[in-house]
Amino acid sequence: MTDTTPSSASAGTGTPADPGSALPHIHAQPDGPSPSRPSNASRSAQPEPYGPPGVLERLGSAAFARINRRREWHELPTPLGLLNLRFLRDDLRRENLHDTYCAGGERPRRAPASLPPFRTYDGSAYDPHDEDMGRAGTRLDRNAPLHLAFPESDDELMSPSPREVSRRLLARRSFVPAPTLNLLAAAWIQFENHGWANHGDNEQAEPFTVPLAEDDDWAGECPMRVNRTRPDTVAHTAPEAPPTYENTLTHWWDGSQVYGSSEERCRSLRTGELGHLVVADGRLPADPRPGMSCLDATGMNSDYWAGLSLLHTLFAKEHNAICDHLHSHYPTWGDERLFHTARLVNCALMAKIHTVEWTPGILDTPVLHRAMNANWYGVLPHWVRRKYGRVGRGEMLSGILGSPTDHHAAPFSMTEEFVSAYRLHPLVPDELTLRDHRSGRRGETIGFDDMQGATTRSVIDAHGMSDLFYSFGTANPGALVLHNHPDSLRDLTRLTGEHVDLGTVDILRDRERGIPRYNAYRQMLRKRPVTSFEELTGGHPTDTPLLEELYEGRLDRVDTLVGNLVEPRPAGFGFSDSLFRIFILMASRRLKSDRFFTTDYRPEIYTPEGLEWIDRNGMTRVLLRHHPELAPALDGVTNVFAPWRNL
Template structure:
């Protein structure tokens, strides 16, 4: 049996949570006044914490990833590979640990045979994903798209895949794919499992650490950290243009890693500069600290600041319903609010009143991991535009036009040398990303050229991965998340009969066959939401869990661990202050902008 959570399983909470679930199904949390909606979200999250956390480590394991020896510093600093975040269970969340599940293990079996290819992922890509007209998300800017890739690169990776026995995706007659056949590497099997004869479905491993520990900057191993560190005052190697300097070794060149593009590098460069600024701040307050002490404390600070930005700025921009904005800020500051918390600190051990940071670490009875379902709901490729106009941050003058292909791989590295970072940030800050809907997938990602020259249709790959990793199809996924399934294709699309007819045709009239990603992109969203209410259920469960389970963002989020100067840095800063610290020329563009992930002010001045 898979371990599940005993969280709030008493009679009173159980009754309360069931009432909340029933009201949510009948009315919808997003249709209620904010106070009632917040109470409803508490009950919804209680249900999810109790019934949608499943531990895959109940399956037998051999050849576990190596465990580093604890050191005297283990209690007060993050290890490179994520070990010892939980001192009693040091392997929890480490690099190479298994993904967990948000659905019962029996419901998470990988699809195989004809089922895996039905309907054909390439047909789904071409007919339901292809962007014919760019559909913008007008309430946010392109930095919101770069940010989430920066986060995803930190949170999880299934690795490079097994290209020795790839999936062969059938190409329909007349398909324009330029390099047939279409081969997609399989996800690498879990190296800690000897096979599936034990009766458990396949499991897969996360090659990243599962913690919110800045691995997109710092890596997940001692060797990776050694490469990026300067050895002086805790700082990272930074070039004159503000980018991380790596040794002259092609194997360490990030532009040759699939997924690299200019936008991702912009975020990495910005927070590399922020790390070094934190080092200067900490050294001024603690002049006797060694290089190692400065590096480790600065890493803690930068990671917490990134978590704060994501919680109280990025996510409220992406799901800007008044209730969720309040709830997300309460995750960090508590319902007493930011001003009160900044002035008086915590007044209660309750995460609801005083926020999660500084509260007790809590895994809710199930060992912490990120989940396969979490990895799927964050496949938000439609956010990426195909076309980019770069303009001057000083006067909005046109500098250059690029396509996404121009910004990806080694070509994207060249753009970083050709265009000033302030101009890139301004251009991304004043442009809109794509809406996360059907028929809005970036055309360059449907024919994405990897650094090795091979082509990939990432839309077809997303569909195939969802099935391969055992994430249930859309209607069953909703049932398992305590939501009503769609009753018809018209119900799914909110009455868009043209889209409903296309879905009906692609899926052969079988509503139960609709893929989770397709269903999430098709469904009608709550007011202010850039992604679906279905995805939101995984989010409200796992977003809080990333904070609750990480002792450096819960019980060890203290001035003693971070240092008073470091703790104050997290308290006093956000994404706007990070941007302006390193690129002060952006100040006029951010004047009056309440959320830096919303569109910025044009530097051209009043129309």
């Protein structure tokens, strides 16, 4: 069907102009490697690098650096804390974005033939000077300076044994809940992370060999074998460059977990009519691949479980609702235009939920509530933007949305340190008590293995989405602390038959991919290094000697994951301040580098109705649109990621 535009449409009236000939330029890219895929070598640095700080920036940065020697940002009064975060974020933007493509000199770049008015299937053509920036199959970059990103030798990678770190420091002794959150918060972050980065299938040849202690009760093969990360397919041109790895997904905040990272995958999920995704009887279809019918057919279903199924299905339904809303206003639009416009709106709504609901939920302090709202809305009251539009071009007054695009110190991409920051497996409980969404009555308790992998769709069939949503909403995830890594993930059999301890894998992956160990990690993020194990643990009477023994008294060997789990944290924080610094850099960068959140966040692209949909909706309204039966459970709940009402 040919797309046509209502006769009233024009850029001048605020109605979206017909993209017309731009639509054929939305590039297709089949799944997997292809001779037609541009090589990594074609990507380049940003044409105008982030400039040096001005006088005020230098003075502010120096002043807060001095203050932070005695008092951290979270110990300051709220207005000063917000200002401290502003200068810290600018410092991080300037000094902690490193392009792995440019270790041997600048690469040639290729400008796209056109800038499509919609998100492309494979993430290409977002930048006017660099077609491949953020594209699926391009490299993950670094927050750490490249000289800190080299992995150690294989022998050093085993020191101390990652399995012993898993057994003695990570293994869950008893479940420690995060009482201010519900289990949807754990499912949400995996749902979002599945749209940001994936290293692809691991290398089968020459796996790591992890020795086991004599008293180890590991049920798998001995020694434990862990496959290496799939290496970058493009050879380095500079011997001083550290190893690099490809992201098999698009780097952008574009909902690729729902829509896929290729045209082939995306079209397989669509009905071909009215822009809709395939949803039948309230369910996503089963994955048609051999042996995968236990999973949903969706954009990304690796490491899949019931929590992901709930959210993937919910936002596929939301996409279709947006399509129907747009169709009611633009009845002559065809399938392609409805699909792409609805995708823009759905992705922006997910980004808004993450920014102003999930993040303040897990970082529950007044400073962070204001800071994340300022990222999205700016510091002016919300009604000002609604009535008058943006005030100025900067981020502070009216937020990032609609401000100029800026990649800062490097071309946009996800980073290895950002991937590492999302090793949040303690959030997962080992079991879930099912509850009736009408009465609140408790039912059976099921284990995590009963709702992941091969049992994912069957648990939805058995219990229904309404009861599962309510069960998730009233259950706590685990706290992000030592000794709270779920047993089910430390003894996990994947669909492939691979038997793994994800605690061991988490530690080994950071070491393999050159994530600096904890004290070096702190220093690169402008935190002073800890000087003793007592300081590291806050003087914990049992963890202090345990860490000192395991790391043989060497603070420089403490793993970043361990340090982040044990580090004393600000009041209300669900994770460490060190980890938070990666987030304050990358959370705003995902918005600021994306033209669909900056220069192209406008009615001509989204439609006025699409922008209104984003502005008026949040996670509660999304849930109630598709599951109105949950209204009693959500009555009075101010954040959907906090515990729901007990009925």
